[in-house]
Amino acid sequence: MNALRSWAHLLFMAVTVMPWALAALGLSLLWPPRRLYRFCVAWAGLQVWAARWMLGIRNEVIGWENLPTDPHAPAILLAKHQSTWETFALPVLMPRPLAFVFKRELLYIPFFGWALGRLEMIHIDRAKRTQAFQRVVEQGRALLARGVWVIMFPEGTRVPRGAKGQYKTGGARLAVATGVPVIPIAITSGRCWPRRALVKRPGTVVFSIGRPIPSAGRDPDELMREVETWIEGEMRRLDPEAYRGQEHADDRQPASAG
Template sequence: MRIIRSVLVFIWLVLTLIPLGLGLVIASLFVDDEKLWWWFAVPWVRGVIGAARIVGGVKYRVQGFENLPPSADMRRLVLCAKHQSAWETLFLPGMTPHPCSYVFKQELLRIPVFGWALGRLNMVHIDRSQRKKAWTKVAEQGKKLMDRGRWIVIFPEGTRTERGKPGEYKTGGSRLAIATDADVVPIAITSGRCWPRRSFFLVPGTIDVSIGEPISSAGREQGELMEEIGNWIEAEMRRLDPEAYSAPATAPVGG
């Protein structure tokens, strides 16, 4: 039954992506990217999360939502989230009151329909093999997007990590926050409990999302700031998903 539910959710994802994705690409010729966000992107991601909840049995609960500024608040924010599966990449855009821009690897642009739509949404796509150029692009585009009211979403571990294990927290998110005078919001997400990485077979259960208070980047050093962010996320992961962890909470920080 679990496999059947997972397949049905995947079918829903694909069948809804095609018309909405193509509609977004066509509409991008006539309307601005903020309308594209609310008219196409948000309804689709909310629909997939809803299908995973109703059909796949993957529920969720959110703590700390009040820590996100309201839509009228134009402060600069970098959202640094735990990354265990594809679930959070779909959930976060539908949760936030501001349009978001992800920092992601440019290879995703090659995916038919999905990549085409991403390319029209003013995201920050980078070539991870050229780290210096990638960082310059993140800083330049990130500032421009924040000036337009967007929040930047970064997964500081860089890739999906196995449930119960911390990845290496890279300093890109803290560097961007310091360079743009933005606050950082740490987010812990136990998605690996219900949607294991590198898998589309869903496990019925409840994903916990915990949103921390914004952390100011003013006067901070990038490594020290990311260490605080990573330590908060990893400690919160152990609180939310204690059965997955046995070692003390530590978040290795890299470059």
């Protein structure tokens, strides 16, 4: 039954993304960026709604009080990345527009990537690391000044449930360069929507939002280690089954630039 429902949801995404993306391309010529963002997030919200009724996947958010309440307060979100799910759900859940930092190859995905390219996002060429980081700082600073929160996945790619990728310091370096606090987020999406898995499972995805961590005057490596420690510790608290047998394993890796 889960396989049938998963296929149905995949078909629903494919059928809806084409007209929505084409409409976004046309509307991008007429609408300001903030309005176009809301239009595209409405499609993501539709997928979250469909996943609830077709796949039985629900969201639970812990730590709302840790998000800035000042509408002009900037923030950089650094989140665990286990699944595609958080890329749909986070823009729907967050109270402010988000600008994802992602590899430019995603822009080549038919329809979805085309619409993504019309939004105020930060796409980078990973082969040109120095230029990529300069782009992140320049665009990130401008977006943060306009009330857009920048979001990055420090591990760089989706990791299996119960695993930990290498935390790269790009997000911490951006925070230190702009003086903006970082907000760590632990996400248990791998329980319901495993990476590279067609079949999804019903359940609740927990988004745990940590307290803002000041970045002014901090060393990026030290800052990222603090983010990593909180996220990985929170992941073990939220999803202990995934980490069973790892209680005494020291699997920490030093953060690296990226």
